[in-house]
Amino acid sequence: MLQYEGSIWRPPSEARSLILQATVGCSHNACIYCVSYKQKKFRVRGAEGIRHDLQQLSSGQKSRVKRVFLADGNALAMTTDEMADTLDVLSDELPRLQRVGTYAYARDVDSKSISELKQLHKKGLGIVYLGLETGDDDLLSWVRKGVSSRENAEACKKIRKACIPLSLTIILGLGGKEHSERHAKATAAALNEIDPEYVGALTLMTPPGTAIHEMVKRGEFRTMSSLEILRELRTIVADLELTSCIFRTNHASNYLPVRGTLNRDKERVLDTIDKVLEKGDLSSLRSSYLRGL
Ligand code: SF4
Secondary structure, three states: OOOOOOOOOOOHHHHOEEEEEEOOOOOOOOOOOOOOOOOOOEEEEEEEEEHHOOOOOOHHHOOOEEEEEEEEOHHHHHHHHHHHHHHHHHHOOOOOOEEEEEOOOOHHOOOOOOHHHHHHHHOOOEEEEEEOOOOHHHHHOOOOOOOHHHHHHHHHHHHHHOOEEEEEEEOOOOOOOHHHHHHHHHHHHHHHHHHHOOEEEEEEOOOOOOOHHHHHHHOOOOOOOHHHHHHHHHHHHHHHHOOEEEEOOOOOOOOOOOOOEEEOHHHHHHHHHHHHHHHOOOOHHHEEEEEOO
16 A cells, blocks of 8 residues: 655546655745645655555556656656656556656756656656746746746747657636736747647635735735636637647636647637636536535
């Protein structure tokens, strides 16, 4: 039986993956909306930690593993050697392994060359999830993301040049109503420049324990209504010019789940959003209760 340190977070698409903590916590751990790793001090467990975890599994269990997701917040913070050793342990121990995924922070990518990333891809790193959040620099600075939109874009382009599939998240409602248009336009522009394989939109949550929760309590930040969020989503989708990107709003935080390959399905996705907006029909949206707010 695997033992994890603290709560574990993973992308929705890694629901069937074996989750292993190659690192604990997040090396940045400062974003004002993020509660995920607040109680954890960042450290690397690396190949030794993973080997120890895999010893807890039977050979039957190991033979069924096809996908692994390396937690916590940004396992790509490991050095190239640490990551390569970790991937080697996984491929030695898991005979049917097809793909390893990880979260990454732009600075983790910046510290690696394209050839190093290619080497990691060859060893099994099959997808990188990166929180773009917004393409707007003022908002990135306000949420204490610690990187600029340019740094995010350069990191993403490096991952793409290494031929590693890239999945980005953006956060609807991040700028509140006041900055919604700017956030939407800049985010669409950033996505167009990067042209990733996957984009997942989340809706801003403000759970207790986050700095943004305190701002909401003090009246310094007002979260957007479901229809305002939907209008923002519409502005983003309308501006997207992507080659072949699976775009999803299936995360539990969202009001309206939509899915499409963009740009091919752009009109259908816009149509789905427009139908709700035209009717102002809140009954078709997820309730705040179901969103876990
Ligand atoms: S970089 Fe990601 S995991 Fe780390 S604090 Fe920010 S949102 Fe949370």
